[in-house]
Amino acid sequence: MEKNHLAKKALEQGNGILRLSPTWVPRSFCIPGRRIKLHQDDYYALGGIRGGIDERWLSSTTPADNGPLTSKNEGLSHIVYEDGNTVTQIVLRDAIAELGSEIIGSRIWNQYKAWPMYSKFFDNLGPLPHHVHHRDEHAKLTGQLGKPEAYYFPPQLNNHGGDFPYTFFGFNPGTTKDEVLQCLKNFSKGDNKITNISHAHRLEPGTSWDVPPGILHAPGSLCTYEPQKASDVFAMYQSLVNNVIIPEELLWKNTPPDKIGNYEHLLEVIDWEPNVDTHFAQNHFMRPKPVKNEEEMRQGGYLDKWICYKNAAYSAKELTVFPGQTVTIKDSAAYGMIMMQGHGKMGVWDIETPSSIHFGQLTHDEYFVSESAAMEGVKIVNESKTDPIVMLKHFGPNNPDMVL
Numbered sequence: 001m002e003k004n005h006l007a008k009k010a011l012e013q014g015n016g017i018l019r020l021s022p023t024w025v026p027r028s029f030c031i032p033g034r035r036i037k038l039h040q041d042d043y044y045a046l047g048g049i050r051g052g053i054d055e056r057w058l059s060s061t062t063p064a065d066n067g068p069l070t071s072k073n074e075g076l077s078h079i080v081y082e083d084g085n086t087v088t089q090i091v092l093r094d095a096i097a098e099l100g101s102e103i104i105g106s107r108i109w110n111q112y113k114a115w116p117m118y119s120k121f122f123d124n125l126g127p128l129p130h131h132v133h134h135r136d137e138h139a140k141l142t143g144q145l146g147k148p149e150a151y152y153f154p155p156q157l158n159n160h161g162g163d164f165p166y167t168f169f170g171f172n173p174g175t176t177k178d179e180v181l182q183c184l185k186n187f188s189k190g191d192n193k194i195t196n197i198s199h200a201h202r203l204e205p206g207t208s209w210d211v212p213p214g215i216l217h218a219p220g221s222l223c224t225y226e227p228q229k230a231s232d233v234f235a236m237y238q239s240l241v242n243n244v245i246i247p248e249e250l251l252w253k254n255t256p257p258d259k260i261g262n263y264e265h266l267l268e269v270i271d272w273e274p275n276v277d278t279h280f281a282q283n284h285f286m287r288p289k290p291v292k293n294e295e296e297m298r299q300g301g302y303l304d305k306w307i308c309y310k311n312a313a314y315s316a317k318e319l320t321v322f323p324g325q326t327v328t329i330k331d332s333a334a335y336g337m338i339m340m341q342g343h344g345k346m347g348v349w350d351i352e353t354p355s356s357i358h359f360g361q362l363t364h365d366e367y368f369v370s371e372s373a374a375m376e377g378v379k380i381v382n383e384s385k386t387d388p389i390v391m392l393k394h395f396g397p398n399n400p401d402m403v404l
Contacts, residue, residue: 006088007095010081011102016373017347018103019080020336020366021089022357025055025064025120029236029246033123035157035223037357045359046071053359059336059368059394060118061093065232075232077118077336080362092368104334105371108396117314119227119336119394122219126163129238129246130194130218134254138269139213139233141256146213149228150286150308152316155205156340156390162221163242166200167209169217169284170275177267184237184263187251191240201281208286210310214271225338227314227394235269286310288318291401301325302380306402307392315399321382321389331374332400335393339365342389345381347373351389369393 010018024038028051032043036056043052050069057064057075064075078089092115101109108116136146151167171180175197186192195218201209203222211217216237236250252260259265277283288305290297297303301322308316321327321344343352350364357363369378382389395402 016370018368023057026050031125033125036123042359056121058119062230122224126242129236129241135213144233145231147231152208152225157223167220168198187239328377330377334371340390344383
């Protein structure tokens, strides 16, 4: 009860804007690309057995599913509340469960009784294996939700492209189910060569891709901002990537116990037609779109763009406030935000963009804006004479403002 009381006080202290602490997540099958600003000494802060930290989760009420060694509250964002010299961290999921519509608004609360999305930075030195996120019908077999997601490649985090800045999506048009089935059955034999029947697209900073559930994808090595549905469901369908063998248990991850060993079930998880779509890039690639007349925004001292807009489960914007400018930005929905560049003020809060963050260190670069604060308008002051403020904002489902 005490933590819930503090959550209320934290919301009041920030005038409807909650300060969040960094949430770091390791992946045992990944090698960090070292672009998410974690201090160079801390990428293995949870121990070598857990793997490197190559993800930072944002506005997350979704626990990470990292197997039996997963630590308590791994993947869950925390609110920072300071009272004098006392600093308390409150799980964002618990605060939303207690305060509900006061934070996320009645529209989302009444339908979901939770915050139904999160975003993350994914930062791997090499590519990920070709893998799939289940659709709802298959995810529910293990008590989970299906997961659509989107990829945006922030220019500020991509000073280098890593080992392989190309992403495989789906399968080559004309690929047969028998060819895919044979790759799945060859998983334990070394390289099952599933990307031989796929197509890689070169990744471009400042652009995005839409990835619905059921579509195979092998994300490339650009540092990626990923808005997604609140789920951590997946299965790896590629057995060898970047000369690293993928454990076979990940092929069967999130498969019901009675279907383990059933390769036909793995095939059913794939949403076939979109995977072999001749016009896949045309249907899933996204370039930024101004939220309204660009010249009008520039004259007002800012530029606001949609960067993820092809899935109703979430949306995302990139907001730029020009040097020396003060603006008030209104949105019709609650959102999480993360600073990419610059410093200044947002409402009552300092906002800044750290260049290096120790594991466990608090920052002023991540916040959650309640629906009421968003609708009233958030005042942003750029205190620099030369450096723009750039922030990314991630919204929940059916954003009323997303009319394209």
